[in-house]
Each structure stands twice: as structure tokens, then as C-alpha cells.
Amino acid sequence: MMTTNKIAVFASGSGSNFQAIHDAIRNGKLAAELVLVVTDKPDAYVLRRAAAAGVEALALRPQDFISKADYERAILIELHSQGAEWLVLAGYMRLIGPVLLEAYPNRIVNIHPSLLPEFPGKDAIGQTLAAGREEAGVTVHFVDAGMDTGPIIAQRTFRLDNRDRQTVEEAVHRIEHELYPATLQKLFSRQ
Numbered sequence: 776m777m778t779t780n781k782i783a784v785f786a787s788g789s790g791s792n793f794q795a796i797h798d799a800i801r802n803g804k805l806a807a808e809l810v811l812v813v814t815d816k817p818d819a820y821v822l823r824r825a826a827a828a829g830v831e832a833l834a835l836r837p838q839d840f841i842s843k844a845d846y847e848r849a850i851l852i853e854l855h856s857q858g859a860e861w862l863v864l865a866g867y868m869r870l871i872g873p874v875l876l877e878a879y880p881n882r883i884v885n886i887h888p889s890l891l892p893e894f895p896g897k898d899a900i901g902q903t904l905a906a907g908r909e910e911a912g913v914t915v916h917f918v919d920a921g922m923d924t925g926p927i928i929a930q931r932t933f934r935l936d937n938r939d940r941q942t943v944e945e946a947v948h949r950i951e952h953e954l955y956p957a958t959l960q961k962l963f964s965r966q
């Protein structure tokens with residue numbers, strides 16, 4: 776039986792990875808349906824992309840809730856009402872808490888701009904450059920309670936011939952926009 780692979784994308788910023796996933800679905804490269812965009816930043820550019828793509832969006836500020844659990848419970852209500860089966864983190868700048876981890880076991884994935892387990896957390900590209908590495912890369916992994924610590928699903932590496940920060944960021948994004956939809960497609964087809 777064909778599953779629908781209903782996905783919710785979590786993002787805090789520009790949402791270029793949301794866009795890449797949306798485009799891959801539209802171009803028939805990813806068999807999935809984008810049912811929701813979740814953001815913790817009501818002014819995030821990803822909301823404009825969601826509106827242009829006709830995808831439902833939920834913007835909730837964690838500071839408006841008494842606890843992280845309450846914040847995640849509010850998200851969970853919307854995830855359930857949209858029938859989301861997978862949570863796809865793309866530049867979502869928060870740790871996922873027990874409420875969502877328990878509701879979506881092995882169904883939450885993230886993309887991170889380093890070759891994990893090296894350089895988890897913020898500014899992974901800056902960390903890679905500061906460490907003087909000759910290679911940089913991108914990792915897609917399952918999400919657990921830690922910061923960028925879950926089991927690795929896919930990685931891609933490139934040589935840092937040019938160490939200019941903007942050039943490296945552009946190279947990372949190019950890789951991410953191809954690797955994330957392709958990895959999701961593989962993941963969904965083995966379910």
C-alpha cells in the first residue's frame with residue numbers, strides 16, 4: 776500500500792530547505808505531502824515561503840507558554856489534526872523535548888551543516904573553519920534528546936578549497952537542498 780508520508784517541517788529562519796523539499800515534491804522526486812510548517816519565530820521568512828506554497832503554518836512563541844511541555848503539546852494538537860507522520864527539522868533552533876519525542880519515535884529527522892559527530896550545535900560552519908579542517912559537510916540524522924546527537928542517516932563531504940565563509944555557506948546549502956529530499960525519499964521508501 777502507498778503511504779502518504781505526511782510531513783511537518785520545523786524551521787526558525789529562511790526556510791530554504793523547506794523550499795527544496797516543497798520543490799522536490801512538486802517535481803515528483805519526493806513522494807510526500809507537506810501538511811504543516813511549524814515555527815517558533817512569528818517573523819521567520821519560512822512563513823512567507825509556506826504561504827506562497829499554500830502550506831498550512833503554525834507560529835507559536837515558546838515564551839507564551841508556561842513550560843516547554845505545554846508549548847510542544849500545543850504543536851502536537853496541530854500535528855495530529857493535520858495528520859503529520861514525520862517531523863522534518865530544517866533550521867529549527869530548539870531542542871525537541873519529551874512530548875514530541877515520545878509522540879514521534881524514530882520519526883523526527885534533522886539536517887546539520889557539519890560532519891557529525893564533529894561540530895554539533897550553533898555555527899557549525901564557523902566551528903569547522905576555525906578548526907582548520909580540509910573538509911566540510913552535511914549530515915542528516917534522527918533526532919534524540921541531545922543536541923545533534925541522534926543516529927546518522929546520510930552524510931556528504933566536500934573539500935574546503937575555498938575557505939571564504941559565504942562561499943562555504945553556499946556550498947553547504949547546495950548540498951543540503953539535494954541531500955535532504957533525496958534522503959527523505961530513501962527513508963520513506965524503506966518504511
Ligand code: GRF
Nearest residue numbers: 789790791792866886887888
Ligand atoms: C541549514 O544550514 C541547516 O543545516 C541548519 O540550519 C540551516 C537552515 O537553513 N540546521 P534554511 O532555513 O533551510 O535556509
